[in-house]
Every structure is written in C-alpha cells, then in structure tokens.
Amino acid sequence: MGTTVTAPIGVADDDPNVYPYTRTILYPTINSNYALAGGYDAKMGYLAWSQDDGATWTNLSELLDGYNNADGGEVTIISEDPSGRIIIGARDKKDDPATLTLVELKLPNPVNDFDADATHVGSGWQYSPTLGYAWGSFYPWLWSYGEKAWIYATGDIASDAWLYDEDLAWLWTSADFYPWLWDCANERWIYFVEADDSGRTFYDAKAEAQFTE
Numbered sequence: 001m002g003t004t005v006t007a008p009i010g011v012a013d014d015d016p017n018v019y020p021y022t023r024t025i026l027y028p029t030i031n032s033n034y035a036l037a038g039g040y041d042a043k044m045g046y047l048a049w050s051q052d053d054g055a056t057w058t059n060l061s062e063l064l065d066g067y068n069n070a071d072g073g074e075v076t077i078i079s080e081d082p083s084g085r086i087i088i089g090a091r092d093k094k095d096d097p098a099t100l101t102l103v104e105l106k107l108p109n110p111v112n113d114f115d116a117d118a119t120h121v122g123s124g125w126q127y128s129p130t131l132g133y134a135w136g137s138f139y140p141w142l143w144s145y146g147e148k149a150w151i152y153a154t155g156d157i158a159s160d161a162w163l164y165d166e167d168l169a170w171l172w173t174s175a176d177f178y179p180w181l182w183d184c185a186n187e188r189w190i191y192f193v194e195a196d197d198s199g200r201t202f203y204d205a206k207a208e209a210q211f212t213e
Helices: none
Strands: 021-026 035-041 044-050 057-059 074-080 086-091 101-105 119-122 125-128 132-135 141-144 149-156 160-165 169-173 180-183 188-196 199-204 209-212
Touching: 021 074, 035 086, 044 074, 044 086
Parallel strands: none
Antiparallel strands: 021 035, 035 044, 035 074, 044 057, 074 086, 086 101, 119 125, 125 132, 132 141, 141 149, 149 160, 160 169, 169 180, 180 188, 188 199, 199 209
C-alpha cells in the first residue's frame, strides 16, 4: 500500500520549503528496524512507515480521514499500546482540535516468517505454540523465555527449523519433534528439560544422561 520513496523525511521547521514535515516518530517494539513517521505534507496529513530503519519510506497517508482535502490536516501523535497495536492520532483540519481520527495499524510480525502461528503479545514478545514465549525485536535472534538463551532462528518451525545456539551451535528441530533437537556438532539427539539460574538441562539420548549448559 502506498508509494515507497528513498528521499529523507523532513523535520518540522528545519526548512519551510521541505515537505513532508515530521511531527512524531515511533519505533515499534515488534521490530527494531520498523519506524512510523507522522506530520503534514503542505496542507494535508502525512503518515509513512519504514521496515528498513528509515532507508526507504512507504506513504500511508491515504489511510487518514480527510486525506487530500488540502485543509491543513496533520498527524499529531503515534503511539503503541501494550498489545502492540499502533494508534495514529490525526485531525483533518489544522485549526479544529475537535476533529480527531484514530487509525489502528497491524504491522507485520517478523517471527511469523519462522512460525506462522506465532502471535505478538506486546512489548516485542511473541508466543510460539512450539517454542513458547520469545522476545523477537531483534529477529532472527530470539530470546527464548523457556530456555533463557539467545537463539538464531531460521527455516520454518512447522517442518524444517535450524537454530543456532550460542552454547550448542547448530540444532535442528520442527514442531513435531521439539523439545527434541538434533545436535549437529555432536551428532546426537538431545531433549530440552528445563532452564533455571544454574543453566539449561538437556537429556542426551546417546549417553542416556542429562547434562547442563
């Protein structure tokens, strides 16, 4: 939706001849590379979003009430609620504070590329039916709440997932196998048991014994 541009977005009052003016910017917690900018473009409201840390911007202004009415509209605030929904406050007439429109945006959840069933639960946290709760703001790196470890996630958890673990290196699993994992470096099946302050406990099927990382 909208037109993608590579030109930088102007900042209000920096230059009266540069449009659009930016009034507010938000970096959503769902992904550190996302950004939303709002303000006004000449005499109408302006809303844009970037998924590459501001390198390119997609114009979403047509979502705003009063778009193209050339009557001084602007985006006044962009905020995020605890569930991760993005709320846009805008007025279609600059001199009419009573006219306010809220536009709810649902941004793409990058963890869905790894687990189609993952849901955003707020503040960068996702819930995967397979892996449980994970913090995905730096995806493909995930902080696994259950394993209390950073995991680099690639592939598709439904059938063919490769995980890089800082202690165990590359592991393979899928929704049908997890918490069983194939430990590539040691050529063994391991089973994730639990994690606590002393570390993570796994069961080694080859040695028929538990070990802690």
